[in-house]
Amino acid sequence: MKVLQRFSALPAMDGDGVNINRVADFDKLRFDPYLMIDEIKSDDEQDFIGGFPPHPHRGVETFTYIRKGGFEHRDQMGNIKPIRAGDVQWMSTGSGVVHSEMPLADAKEGLHGFQIWLNMPAKHKMRPPIYQDTSKQANPGIENENGATLVALAGRWGFNHEPHKITSTIQGLAGHGAIADLTLTEYxxxxxxxxxxxxxxxxxxxxxxxYIDAQGLRKTAGAGQFLVLDALEVCHFQTEATGAGLLILAGKPINEKIVHMGPFVMNTQAEIEQAVRDYQQGHFGQIA
Structure with a gap:
Protein backbone atom coordinates (compact mmCIF):
# COMPACT_ATOMS: atom_id res chain seq x y z
CA MET A 1 0.00 0.00 0.00
CA LYS A 2 1.46 3.31 -1.11
CA VAL A 3 0.33 6.56 0.51
CA LEU A 4 0.51 9.69 -1.65
CA GLN A 5 -0.76 12.23 0.88
CA ARG A 6 -1.56 12.26 4.58
CA PHE A 7 -3.90 14.57 6.48
CA SER A 8 -4.74 14.87 10.17
CA ALA A 9 -8.28 15.38 11.44
CA LEU A 10 -8.69 18.70 13.24
CA PRO A 11 -11.01 19.49 16.15
CA ALA A 12 -14.14 21.38 15.13
CA MET A 13 -17.66 22.11 16.32
CA ASP A 14 -20.90 21.85 14.38
CA GLY A 15 -24.63 21.65 14.95
CA ASP A 16 -25.64 22.74 18.45
CA GLY A 17 -22.17 22.54 19.98
CA VAL A 18 -21.26 19.02 18.82
CA ASN A 19 -17.52 18.30 19.11
CA ILE A 20 -16.12 16.55 16.05
CA ASN A 21 -12.84 15.74 14.32
CA ARG A 22 -12.84 16.82 10.67
CA VAL A 23 -10.86 16.30 7.48
CA ALA A 24 -12.11 18.52 4.65
CA ASP A 25 -10.92 19.80 1.29
CA PHE A 26 -13.37 22.05 -0.56
CA ASP A 27 -10.64 24.03 -2.34
CA LYS A 28 -8.12 21.69 -3.95
CA LEU A 29 -10.46 18.67 -4.10
CA ARG A 30 -7.60 16.27 -3.43
CA PHE A 31 -9.95 13.39 -2.61
CA ASP A 32 -12.66 14.10 -5.19
CA PRO A 33 -15.50 12.95 -5.18
CA TYR A 34 -15.17 13.09 -1.36
CA LEU A 35 -15.22 16.49 0.27
CA MET A 36 -15.23 15.89 4.01
CA ILE A 37 -15.29 13.29 6.76
CA ASP A 38 -16.49 14.16 10.27
CA GLU A 39 -15.96 11.79 13.19
CA ILE A 40 -17.88 12.02 16.47
CA LYS A 41 -16.34 9.88 19.19
CA SER A 42 -17.07 10.52 22.85
CA ASP A 43 -18.45 8.85 25.97
CA ASP A 44 -19.35 12.28 27.39
CA GLU A 45 -22.85 13.24 26.25
CA GLN A 46 -21.99 16.93 26.64
CA ASP A 47 -19.90 16.54 23.50
CA PHE A 48 -22.92 15.64 21.37
CA ILE A 49 -26.17 16.11 23.31
CA GLY A 50 -27.10 19.26 21.35
CA GLY A 51 -27.20 17.25 18.13
CA PHE A 52 -27.91 18.79 14.75
CA PRO A 53 -31.19 20.76 14.77
CA PRO A 54 -33.04 21.37 11.46
CA HIS A 55 -30.76 22.60 8.69
CA PRO A 56 -30.71 22.49 4.86
CA HIS A 57 -28.50 20.92 2.19
CA ARG A 58 -28.28 21.28 -1.56
CA GLY A 59 -25.90 19.82 -4.14
CA VAL A 60 -24.13 17.38 -1.84
CA GLU A 61 -24.50 13.78 -0.68
CA THR A 62 -24.28 12.99 3.03
CA PHE A 63 -23.34 9.48 4.15
CA THR A 64 -23.72 8.66 7.84
CA TYR A 65 -22.35 5.54 9.56
CA ILE A 66 -22.83 4.81 13.25
CA ARG A 67 -20.61 2.42 15.22
CA LYS A 68 -21.89 3.24 18.73
CA GLY A 69 -24.96 5.05 20.05
CA GLY A 70 -27.30 6.64 17.53
CA PHE A 71 -29.31 9.55 16.15
CA GLU A 72 -32.92 10.07 15.16
CA HIS A 73 -33.16 11.46 11.64
CA ARG A 74 -36.13 13.58 10.49
CA ASP A 75 -36.57 15.32 7.14
CA GLN A 76 -39.13 17.21 5.05
CA MET A 77 -39.71 14.10 2.91
CA GLY A 78 -41.40 12.44 5.88
CA ASN A 79 -38.57 10.14 6.92
CA ILE A 80 -38.33 9.59 10.68
CA LYS A 81 -35.68 6.97 11.35
CA PRO A 82 -33.50 5.93 14.29
CA ILE A 83 -29.96 5.34 12.99
CA ARG A 84 -28.22 3.01 15.45
CA ALA A 85 -24.90 1.18 15.79
CA GLY A 86 -24.11 -0.62 12.54
CA ASP A 87 -26.57 1.45 10.48
CA VAL A 88 -25.83 3.50 7.39
CA GLN A 89 -27.84 6.41 6.01
CA TRP A 90 -27.34 8.05 2.62
CA MET A 91 -28.97 11.22 1.33
CA SER A 92 -28.39 12.49 -2.17
CA THR A 93 -29.76 15.93 -1.33
CA GLY A 94 -30.03 17.25 -4.87
CA SER A 95 -32.24 20.33 -5.09
CA GLY A 96 -32.83 20.49 -1.37
CA VAL A 97 -33.29 18.67 1.92
CA VAL A 98 -34.09 19.97 5.38
CA HIS A 99 -33.28 17.48 8.13
CA SER A 100 -32.31 17.10 11.76
CA GLU A 101 -30.15 14.53 13.55
CA MET A 102 -30.67 14.35 17.30
CA PRO A 103 -29.11 11.86 19.76
CA LEU A 104 -31.36 8.94 20.68
CA ALA A 105 -32.58 9.12 24.27
CA ASP A 106 -31.89 5.40 24.82
CA ALA A 107 -28.29 5.59 23.54
CA LYS A 108 -26.59 5.89 26.93
CA GLU A 109 -23.14 4.47 26.21
CA GLY A 110 -21.63 7.33 24.24
CA LEU A 111 -21.48 7.99 20.52
CA HIS A 112 -19.11 7.01 17.73
CA GLY A 113 -20.05 7.78 14.16
CA PHE A 114 -19.08 9.43 10.91
CA GLN A 115 -20.62 11.71 8.33
CA ILE A 116 -18.99 11.77 4.91
CA TRP A 117 -19.78 14.34 2.22
CA LEU A 118 -19.54 13.61 -1.50
CA ASN A 119 -19.82 16.17 -4.26
CA MET A 120 -22.58 15.72 -6.85
CA PRO A 121 -22.08 16.26 -10.60
CA ALA A 122 -23.52 19.55 -11.82
CA LYS A 123 -26.12 17.70 -13.90
CA HIS A 124 -27.53 16.05 -10.78
CA LYS A 125 -27.40 18.90 -8.27
CA MET A 126 -30.99 19.99 -8.89
CA ARG A 127 -32.62 16.57 -9.18
CA PRO A 128 -35.12 15.42 -6.51
CA PRO A 129 -33.49 14.17 -3.30
CA ILE A 130 -32.92 10.46 -2.62
CA TYR A 131 -32.96 8.83 0.82
CA GLN A 132 -31.81 5.31 1.82
CA ASP A 133 -30.79 3.62 5.05
CA THR A 134 -29.95 0.14 6.32
CA SER A 135 -31.96 0.27 9.55
CA LYS A 136 -33.91 -2.87 8.54
CA GLN A 137 -31.00 -5.01 7.33
CA ALA A 138 -27.42 -5.59 8.42
CA ASN A 139 -24.54 -4.44 6.26
CA PRO A 140 -22.92 -7.50 4.64
CA GLY A 141 -19.42 -8.50 5.77
CA ILE A 142 -16.63 -10.82 4.76
CA GLU A 143 -13.65 -12.12 6.78
CA ASN A 144 -10.36 -13.52 5.54
CA GLU A 145 -8.10 -16.01 7.30
CA ASN A 146 -5.61 -13.31 8.33
CA GLY A 147 -7.65 -11.40 10.89
CA ALA A 148 -9.23 -8.86 8.52
CA THR A 149 -12.99 -8.22 8.44
CA LEU A 150 -14.54 -5.98 5.82
CA VAL A 151 -18.10 -4.61 6.08
CA ALA A 152 -19.57 -3.18 2.88
CA LEU A 153 -21.31 0.12 3.65
CA ALA A 154 -21.81 1.19 0.03
CA GLY A 155 -20.84 -0.40 -3.28
CA ARG A 156 -19.34 -3.84 -3.95
CA TRP A 157 -16.30 -5.25 -2.15
CA GLY A 158 -14.16 -8.33 -1.65
CA PHE A 159 -10.72 -9.46 -0.58
CA ASN A 160 -8.23 -10.52 -3.23
CA HIS A 161 -8.23 -14.27 -3.91
CA GLU A 162 -11.69 -14.66 -2.38
CA PRO A 163 -14.19 -16.48 -4.65
CA HIS A 164 -17.03 -14.01 -4.05
CA LYS A 165 -17.70 -10.38 -3.32
CA ILE A 166 -20.26 -8.71 -1.10
CA THR A 167 -22.67 -6.02 -2.21
CA SER A 168 -24.13 -3.34 0.03
CA THR A 169 -27.79 -2.41 -0.25
CA ILE A 170 -26.63 1.21 -0.64
CA GLN A 171 -25.78 1.82 -4.28
CA GLY A 172 -25.59 4.80 -6.64
CA LEU A 173 -23.35 7.19 -4.71
CA ALA A 174 -22.00 10.15 -6.65
CA GLY A 175 -18.66 9.52 -8.31
CA HIS A 176 -19.31 5.76 -8.20
CA GLY A 177 -18.54 6.01 -4.49
CA ALA A 178 -17.88 2.86 -2.47
CA ILE A 179 -17.34 2.87 1.30
CA ALA A 180 -16.29 0.06 3.64
CA ASP A 181 -15.32 -0.50 7.27
CA LEU A 182 -12.16 -2.62 7.59
CA THR A 183 -11.06 -3.95 10.98
CA LEU A 184 -7.78 -5.75 11.57
CA THR A 185 -7.07 -7.87 14.63
CA GLU A 186 -3.61 -8.05 16.21
CA TYR A 187 -1.11 -8.53 13.35
CA TYR A 211 2.14 1.80 5.17
CA ILE A 212 4.75 2.89 2.62
CA ASP A 213 4.90 6.60 1.77
CA ALA A 214 5.54 8.23 -1.62
CA GLN A 215 9.30 8.15 -0.96
CA GLY A 216 9.28 4.43 -0.22
CA LEU A 217 9.72 4.83 3.55
CA ARG A 218 7.92 2.61 6.04
CA LYS A 219 5.58 4.59 8.29
CA THR A 220 2.55 4.23 10.52
CA ALA A 221 -0.75 6.10 10.82
CA GLY A 222 -2.85 6.26 13.98
CA ALA A 223 -6.37 7.34 14.84
CA GLY A 224 -7.45 10.56 13.12
CA GLN A 225 -5.13 10.14 10.12
CA PHE A 226 -6.58 10.36 6.60
CA LEU A 227 -4.52 8.74 3.85
CA VAL A 228 -4.80 9.26 0.09
CA LEU A 229 -3.61 6.03 -1.52
CA ASP A 230 -2.14 5.20 -4.92
CA ALA A 231 -5.12 3.54 -6.59
CA LEU A 232 -2.85 1.87 -9.15
CA GLU A 233 -1.06 -0.09 -6.43
CA VAL A 234 -2.58 -3.18 -4.83
CA CYS A 235 -3.67 -2.02 -1.38
CA HIS A 236 -2.35 -4.29 1.36
CA PHE A 237 -3.59 -3.18 4.77
CA GLN A 238 -1.49 -4.39 7.69
CA THR A 239 -1.19 -3.74 11.41
CA GLU A 240 0.80 -5.09 14.34
CA ALA A 241 -0.05 -5.65 18.02
CA THR A 242 -2.44 -2.67 18.18
CA GLY A 243 -4.87 -3.89 15.55
CA ALA A 244 -6.62 -1.21 13.49
CA GLY A 245 -9.98 0.06 12.31
CA LEU A 246 -10.40 2.21 9.22
CA LEU A 247 -12.93 3.45 6.73
CA ILE A 248 -12.02 2.96 3.08
CA LEU A 249 -13.42 5.48 0.59
CA ALA A 250 -13.17 4.74 -3.13
CA GLY A 251 -14.60 6.33 -6.25
CA LYS A 252 -13.95 8.32 -9.40
CA PRO A 253 -13.28 12.09 -9.48
CA ILE A 254 -16.09 14.30 -10.74
CA ASN A 255 -13.52 16.89 -11.86
CA GLU A 256 -15.75 19.94 -11.59
CA LYS A 257 -15.05 23.21 -9.82
CA ILE A 258 -17.29 23.87 -6.84
CA VAL A 259 -18.37 26.76 -4.63
CA HIS A 260 -19.05 25.83 -1.01
CA MET A 261 -20.92 27.75 1.65
CA GLY A 262 -22.02 25.98 4.82
CA PRO A 263 -24.48 23.20 3.88
CA PHE A 264 -24.54 24.08 0.17
CA VAL A 265 -22.13 22.79 -2.50
CA MET A 266 -22.78 24.16 -5.98
CA ASN A 267 -20.74 25.05 -9.06
CA THR A 268 -21.06 28.85 -9.13
CA GLN A 269 -21.50 31.68 -6.65
CA ALA A 270 -24.80 32.54 -8.31
CA GLU A 271 -26.09 29.02 -7.59
CA ILE A 272 -25.06 29.39 -3.95
CA GLU A 273 -26.93 32.68 -3.68
CA GLN A 274 -29.99 31.07 -5.26
CA ALA A 275 -29.82 28.21 -2.75
CA VAL A 276 -29.79 30.68 0.14
CA ARG A 277 -32.78 32.55 -1.32
CA ASP A 278 -34.72 29.34 -1.94
CA TYR A 279 -34.16 28.18 1.62
CA GLN A 280 -35.07 31.54 3.13
CA GLN A 281 -38.26 31.62 1.05
CA GLY A 282 -39.30 28.19 2.29
CA HIS A 283 -38.85 26.32 -1.00
CA PHE A 284 -36.99 23.46 0.73
CA GLY A 285 -40.07 22.59 2.76
CA GLN A 286 -40.29 21.90 6.49
CA ILE A 287 -39.85 18.91 8.73
CA ALA A 288 -43.29 17.53 9.64
Missing part, protein backbone atom coordinates in the same frame (compact mmCIF):
# COMPACT_ATOMS: atom_id res chain seq x y z
CA UNK A 188 -4.02 -8.76 10.94
CA UNK A 189 -3.75 -8.01 7.23
CA UNK A 190 -5.83 -8.02 4.07
CA UNK A 191 -5.39 -7.10 0.40
CA UNK A 192 -7.90 -5.20 -1.72
CA UNK A 193 -7.51 -4.61 -5.45
CA UNK A 194 -9.12 -1.21 -6.01
CA UNK A 195 -7.69 -0.46 -9.45
CA UNK A 196 -11.21 0.08 -10.87
CA UNK A 197 -11.31 3.27 -8.78
CA UNK A 198 -9.25 6.40 -9.37
CA UNK A 199 -9.64 7.76 -5.84
CA UNK A 200 -8.86 5.55 -2.84
CA UNK A 201 -8.57 6.95 0.70
CA UNK A 202 -8.45 5.49 4.20
CA UNK A 203 -9.42 7.11 7.50
CA UNK A 204 -7.92 5.40 10.56
CA UNK A 205 -10.27 5.56 13.55
CA UNK A 206 -8.53 3.16 15.92
CA UNK A 207 -5.22 1.37 16.33
CA UNK A 208 -2.21 1.82 14.06
CA UNK A 209 -1.88 1.05 10.35
CA UNK A 210 1.45 0.32 8.60
Missing amino acids: GHGTLNLAEHQTVCAYVYQGVLN
Whole structure:
Protein backbone atom coordinates (compact mmCIF):
# COMPACT_ATOMS: atom_id res chain seq x y z
CA MET A 1 0.00 0.00 0.00
CA LYS A 2 1.46 3.31 -1.11
CA VAL A 3 0.33 6.56 0.51
CA LEU A 4 0.51 9.69 -1.65
CA GLN A 5 -0.76 12.23 0.88
CA ARG A 6 -1.56 12.26 4.58
CA PHE A 7 -3.90 14.57 6.48
CA SER A 8 -4.74 14.87 10.17
CA ALA A 9 -8.28 15.38 11.44
CA LEU A 10 -8.69 18.70 13.24
CA PRO A 11 -11.01 19.49 16.15
CA ALA A 12 -14.14 21.38 15.13
CA MET A 13 -17.66 22.11 16.32
CA ASP A 14 -20.90 21.85 14.38
CA GLY A 15 -24.63 21.65 14.95
CA ASP A 16 -25.64 22.74 18.45
CA GLY A 17 -22.17 22.54 19.98
CA VAL A 18 -21.26 19.02 18.82
CA ASN A 19 -17.52 18.30 19.11
CA ILE A 20 -16.12 16.55 16.05
CA ASN A 21 -12.84 15.74 14.32
CA ARG A 22 -12.84 16.82 10.67
CA VAL A 23 -10.86 16.30 7.48
CA ALA A 24 -12.11 18.52 4.65
CA ASP A 25 -10.92 19.80 1.29
CA PHE A 26 -13.37 22.05 -0.56
CA ASP A 27 -10.64 24.03 -2.34
CA LYS A 28 -8.12 21.69 -3.95
CA LEU A 29 -10.46 18.67 -4.10
CA ARG A 30 -7.60 16.27 -3.43
CA PHE A 31 -9.95 13.39 -2.61
CA ASP A 32 -12.66 14.10 -5.19
CA PRO A 33 -15.50 12.95 -5.18
CA TYR A 34 -15.17 13.09 -1.36
CA LEU A 35 -15.22 16.49 0.27
CA MET A 36 -15.23 15.89 4.01
CA ILE A 37 -15.29 13.29 6.76
CA ASP A 38 -16.49 14.16 10.27
CA GLU A 39 -15.96 11.79 13.19
CA ILE A 40 -17.88 12.02 16.47
CA LYS A 41 -16.34 9.88 19.19
CA SER A 42 -17.07 10.52 22.85
CA ASP A 43 -18.45 8.85 25.97
CA ASP A 44 -19.35 12.28 27.39
CA GLU A 45 -22.85 13.24 26.25
CA GLN A 46 -21.99 16.93 26.64
CA ASP A 47 -19.90 16.54 23.50
CA PHE A 48 -22.92 15.64 21.37
CA ILE A 49 -26.17 16.11 23.31
CA GLY A 50 -27.10 19.26 21.35
CA GLY A 51 -27.20 17.25 18.13
CA PHE A 52 -27.91 18.79 14.75
CA PRO A 53 -31.19 20.76 14.77
CA PRO A 54 -33.04 21.37 11.46
CA HIS A 55 -30.76 22.60 8.69
CA PRO A 56 -30.71 22.49 4.86
CA HIS A 57 -28.50 20.92 2.19
CA ARG A 58 -28.28 21.28 -1.56
CA GLY A 59 -25.90 19.82 -4.14
CA VAL A 60 -24.13 17.38 -1.84
CA GLU A 61 -24.50 13.78 -0.68
CA THR A 62 -24.28 12.99 3.03
CA PHE A 63 -23.34 9.48 4.15
CA THR A 64 -23.72 8.66 7.84
CA TYR A 65 -22.35 5.54 9.56
CA ILE A 66 -22.83 4.81 13.25
CA ARG A 67 -20.61 2.42 15.22
CA LYS A 68 -21.89 3.24 18.73
CA GLY A 69 -24.96 5.05 20.05
CA GLY A 70 -27.30 6.64 17.53
CA PHE A 71 -29.31 9.55 16.15
CA GLU A 72 -32.92 10.07 15.16
CA HIS A 73 -33.16 11.46 11.64
CA ARG A 74 -36.13 13.58 10.49
CA ASP A 75 -36.57 15.32 7.14
CA GLN A 76 -39.13 17.21 5.05
CA MET A 77 -39.71 14.10 2.91
CA GLY A 78 -41.40 12.44 5.88
CA ASN A 79 -38.57 10.14 6.92
CA ILE A 80 -38.33 9.59 10.68
CA LYS A 81 -35.68 6.97 11.35
CA PRO A 82 -33.50 5.93 14.29
CA ILE A 83 -29.96 5.34 12.99
CA ARG A 84 -28.22 3.01 15.45
CA ALA A 85 -24.90 1.18 15.79
CA GLY A 86 -24.11 -0.62 12.54
CA ASP A 87 -26.57 1.45 10.48
CA VAL A 88 -25.83 3.50 7.39
CA GLN A 89 -27.84 6.41 6.01
CA TRP A 90 -27.34 8.05 2.62
CA MET A 91 -28.97 11.22 1.33
CA SER A 92 -28.39 12.49 -2.17
CA THR A 93 -29.76 15.93 -1.33
CA GLY A 94 -30.03 17.25 -4.87
CA SER A 95 -32.24 20.33 -5.09
CA GLY A 96 -32.83 20.49 -1.37
CA VAL A 97 -33.29 18.67 1.92
CA VAL A 98 -34.09 19.97 5.38
CA HIS A 99 -33.28 17.48 8.13
CA SER A 100 -32.31 17.10 11.76
CA GLU A 101 -30.15 14.53 13.55
CA MET A 102 -30.67 14.35 17.30
CA PRO A 103 -29.11 11.86 19.76
CA LEU A 104 -31.36 8.94 20.68
CA ALA A 105 -32.58 9.12 24.27
CA ASP A 106 -31.89 5.40 24.82
CA ALA A 107 -28.29 5.59 23.54
CA LYS A 108 -26.59 5.89 26.93
CA GLU A 109 -23.14 4.47 26.21
CA GLY A 110 -21.63 7.33 24.24
CA LEU A 111 -21.48 7.99 20.52
CA HIS A 112 -19.11 7.01 17.73
CA GLY A 113 -20.05 7.78 14.16
CA PHE A 114 -19.08 9.43 10.91
CA GLN A 115 -20.62 11.71 8.33
CA ILE A 116 -18.99 11.77 4.91
CA TRP A 117 -19.78 14.34 2.22
CA LEU A 118 -19.54 13.61 -1.50
CA ASN A 119 -19.82 16.17 -4.26
CA MET A 120 -22.58 15.72 -6.85
CA PRO A 121 -22.08 16.26 -10.60
CA ALA A 122 -23.52 19.55 -11.82
CA LYS A 123 -26.12 17.70 -13.90
CA HIS A 124 -27.53 16.05 -10.78
CA LYS A 125 -27.40 18.90 -8.27
CA MET A 126 -30.99 19.99 -8.89
CA ARG A 127 -32.62 16.57 -9.18
CA PRO A 128 -35.12 15.42 -6.51
CA PRO A 129 -33.49 14.17 -3.30
CA ILE A 130 -32.92 10.46 -2.62
CA TYR A 131 -32.96 8.83 0.82
CA GLN A 132 -31.81 5.31 1.82
CA ASP A 133 -30.79 3.62 5.05
CA THR A 134 -29.95 0.14 6.32
CA SER A 135 -31.96 0.27 9.55
CA LYS A 136 -33.91 -2.87 8.54
CA GLN A 137 -31.00 -5.01 7.33
CA ALA A 138 -27.42 -5.59 8.42
CA ASN A 139 -24.54 -4.44 6.26
CA PRO A 140 -22.92 -7.50 4.64
CA GLY A 141 -19.42 -8.50 5.77
CA ILE A 142 -16.63 -10.82 4.76
CA GLU A 143 -13.65 -12.12 6.78
CA ASN A 144 -10.36 -13.52 5.54
CA GLU A 145 -8.10 -16.01 7.30
CA ASN A 146 -5.61 -13.31 8.33
CA GLY A 147 -7.65 -11.40 10.89
CA ALA A 148 -9.23 -8.86 8.52
CA THR A 149 -12.99 -8.22 8.44
CA LEU A 150 -14.54 -5.98 5.82
CA VAL A 151 -18.10 -4.61 6.08
CA ALA A 152 -19.57 -3.18 2.88
CA LEU A 153 -21.31 0.12 3.65
CA ALA A 154 -21.81 1.19 0.03
CA GLY A 155 -20.84 -0.40 -3.28
CA ARG A 156 -19.34 -3.84 -3.95
CA TRP A 157 -16.30 -5.25 -2.15
CA GLY A 158 -14.16 -8.33 -1.65
CA PHE A 159 -10.72 -9.46 -0.58
CA ASN A 160 -8.23 -10.52 -3.23
CA HIS A 161 -8.23 -14.27 -3.91
CA GLU A 162 -11.69 -14.66 -2.38
CA PRO A 163 -14.19 -16.48 -4.65
CA HIS A 164 -17.03 -14.01 -4.05
CA LYS A 165 -17.70 -10.38 -3.32
CA ILE A 166 -20.26 -8.71 -1.10
CA THR A 167 -22.67 -6.02 -2.21
CA SER A 168 -24.13 -3.34 0.03
CA THR A 169 -27.79 -2.41 -0.25
CA ILE A 170 -26.63 1.21 -0.64
CA GLN A 171 -25.78 1.82 -4.28
CA GLY A 172 -25.59 4.80 -6.64
CA LEU A 173 -23.35 7.19 -4.71
CA ALA A 174 -22.00 10.15 -6.65
CA GLY A 175 -18.66 9.52 -8.31
CA HIS A 176 -19.31 5.76 -8.20
CA GLY A 177 -18.54 6.01 -4.49
CA ALA A 178 -17.88 2.86 -2.47
CA ILE A 179 -17.34 2.87 1.30
CA ALA A 180 -16.29 0.06 3.64
CA ASP A 181 -15.32 -0.50 7.27
CA LEU A 182 -12.16 -2.62 7.59
CA THR A 183 -11.06 -3.95 10.98
CA LEU A 184 -7.78 -5.75 11.57
CA THR A 185 -7.07 -7.87 14.63
CA GLU A 186 -3.61 -8.05 16.21
CA TYR A 187 -1.11 -8.53 13.35
CA GLY A 188 -4.02 -8.76 10.94
CA HIS A 189 -3.75 -8.01 7.23
CA GLY A 190 -5.83 -8.02 4.07
CA THR A 191 -5.39 -7.10 0.40
CA LEU A 192 -7.90 -5.20 -1.72
CA ASN A 193 -7.51 -4.61 -5.45
CA LEU A 194 -9.12 -1.21 -6.01
CA ALA A 195 -7.69 -0.46 -9.45
CA GLU A 196 -11.21 0.08 -10.87
CA HIS A 197 -11.31 3.27 -8.78
CA GLN A 198 -9.25 6.40 -9.37
CA THR A 199 -9.64 7.76 -5.84
CA VAL A 200 -8.86 5.55 -2.84
CA CYS A 201 -8.57 6.95 0.70
CA ALA A 202 -8.45 5.49 4.20
CA TYR A 203 -9.42 7.11 7.50
CA VAL A 204 -7.92 5.40 10.56
CA TYR A 205 -10.27 5.56 13.55
CA GLN A 206 -8.53 3.16 15.92
CA GLY A 207 -5.22 1.37 16.33
CA VAL A 208 -2.21 1.82 14.06
CA LEU A 209 -1.88 1.05 10.35
CA ASN A 210 1.45 0.32 8.60
CA TYR A 211 2.14 1.80 5.17
CA ILE A 212 4.75 2.89 2.62
CA ASP A 213 4.90 6.60 1.77
CA ALA A 214 5.54 8.23 -1.62
CA GLN A 215 9.30 8.15 -0.96
CA GLY A 216 9.28 4.43 -0.22
CA LEU A 217 9.72 4.83 3.55
CA ARG A 218 7.92 2.61 6.04
CA LYS A 219 5.58 4.59 8.29
CA THR A 220 2.55 4.23 10.52
CA ALA A 221 -0.75 6.10 10.82
CA GLY A 222 -2.85 6.26 13.98
CA ALA A 223 -6.37 7.34 14.84
CA GLY A 224 -7.45 10.56 13.12
CA GLN A 225 -5.13 10.14 10.12
CA PHE A 226 -6.58 10.36 6.60
CA LEU A 227 -4.52 8.74 3.85
CA VAL A 228 -4.80 9.26 0.09
CA LEU A 229 -3.61 6.03 -1.52
CA ASP A 230 -2.14 5.20 -4.92
CA ALA A 231 -5.12 3.54 -6.59
CA LEU A 232 -2.85 1.87 -9.15
CA GLU A 233 -1.06 -0.09 -6.43
CA VAL A 234 -2.58 -3.18 -4.83
CA CYS A 235 -3.67 -2.02 -1.38
CA HIS A 236 -2.35 -4.29 1.36
CA PHE A 237 -3.59 -3.18 4.77
CA GLN A 238 -1.49 -4.39 7.69
CA THR A 239 -1.19 -3.74 11.41
CA GLU A 240 0.80 -5.09 14.34
CA ALA A 241 -0.05 -5.65 18.02
CA THR A 242 -2.44 -2.67 18.18
CA GLY A 243 -4.87 -3.89 15.55
CA ALA A 244 -6.62 -1.21 13.49
CA GLY A 245 -9.98 0.06 12.31
CA LEU A 246 -10.40 2.21 9.22
CA LEU A 247 -12.93 3.45 6.73
CA ILE A 248 -12.02 2.96 3.08
CA LEU A 249 -13.42 5.48 0.59
CA ALA A 250 -13.17 4.74 -3.13
CA GLY A 251 -14.60 6.33 -6.25
CA LYS A 252 -13.95 8.32 -9.40
CA PRO A 253 -13.28 12.09 -9.48
CA ILE A 254 -16.09 14.30 -10.74
CA ASN A 255 -13.52 16.89 -11.86
CA GLU A 256 -15.75 19.94 -11.59
CA LYS A 257 -15.05 23.21 -9.82
CA ILE A 258 -17.29 23.87 -6.84
CA VAL A 259 -18.37 26.76 -4.63
CA HIS A 260 -19.05 25.83 -1.01
CA MET A 261 -20.92 27.75 1.65
CA GLY A 262 -22.02 25.98 4.82
CA PRO A 263 -24.48 23.20 3.88
CA PHE A 264 -24.54 24.08 0.17
CA VAL A 265 -22.13 22.79 -2.50
CA MET A 266 -22.78 24.16 -5.98
CA ASN A 267 -20.74 25.05 -9.06
CA THR A 268 -21.06 28.85 -9.13
CA GLN A 269 -21.50 31.68 -6.65
CA ALA A 270 -24.80 32.54 -8.31
CA GLU A 271 -26.09 29.02 -7.59
CA ILE A 272 -25.06 29.39 -3.95
CA GLU A 273 -26.93 32.68 -3.68
CA GLN A 274 -29.99 31.07 -5.26
CA ALA A 275 -29.82 28.21 -2.75
CA VAL A 276 -29.79 30.68 0.14
CA ARG A 277 -32.78 32.55 -1.32
CA ASP A 278 -34.72 29.34 -1.94
CA TYR A 279 -34.16 28.18 1.62
CA GLN A 280 -35.07 31.54 3.13
CA GLN A 281 -38.26 31.62 1.05
CA GLY A 282 -39.30 28.19 2.29
CA HIS A 283 -38.85 26.32 -1.00
CA PHE A 284 -36.99 23.46 0.73
CA GLY A 285 -40.07 22.59 2.76
CA GLN A 286 -40.29 21.90 6.49
CA ILE A 287 -39.85 18.91 8.73
CA ALA A 288 -43.29 17.53 9.64
